[in-house]
Amino acid sequence: EVQLVESGGGLVQPGGSLRLSCAASGFTFSSYWMSWVRQAPGKGLEWVAHINEDGGEKYYVDSVKGRFTISRDNAKNSLYLQMNSLRAEDTAVYYCARDFFPGYSYGPVFDYWGQGILVTVSS
């Protein structure tokens, strides 16, 4: 059974940093692109970043470029999101998700999701 479990969320002051982790199990982690997707309270979904199988390719939404860094450790079956210079608008539930490229599509859909972890940026 595929499982994705996020950790590392919490309350942080504006300008602060936080590192999210996602522990993966039930599939060959090193064979999949992985993403972070977030959802502000009561709002819709926003794709944040994704990373390829060996960590050599990383892509971000413009609003987090230069502040967030996605990474992975395939030996530990883990995905990470280092978040720096946090702003109030980064407050959201952050989901770790597995990328699926149907029919070798250009972009991904997200076929498995973690339960999410709340990040609150407030003074």
Add this chain to the structure above:
Amino acid sequence: EIVLTQSPVTLSLSPGERATLSCRVSQSVRNDYLAWYQQKPGQAPRLLIYAISSRATGIPDRFSGSGSGTDFTLTISRLEPEDFAVYFCQQYDHSPWTFGQGTTVEIK
């Protein structure tokens, strides 16, 4: 950035009724790169449909997708009690991969 506009915002229906949800995309989606997700309160989204009309693993056949170009539809043929939830569409044609704002299907 491609913008997805979903309508209606809220759909009030009774169990057994048919639900029709719309997703309009700001520019044409190539190669069927449109997906739908279901989200229940306090839960993560679940992939329902990809490539406009292909059901994900384990999704019942009362869920179907259709459309092309800039206009897409998710249809739930007969609503079951567990189908009352929020539904999001997503395009995966142009980065950043974007979602609609959601349609809430609520019990009338």
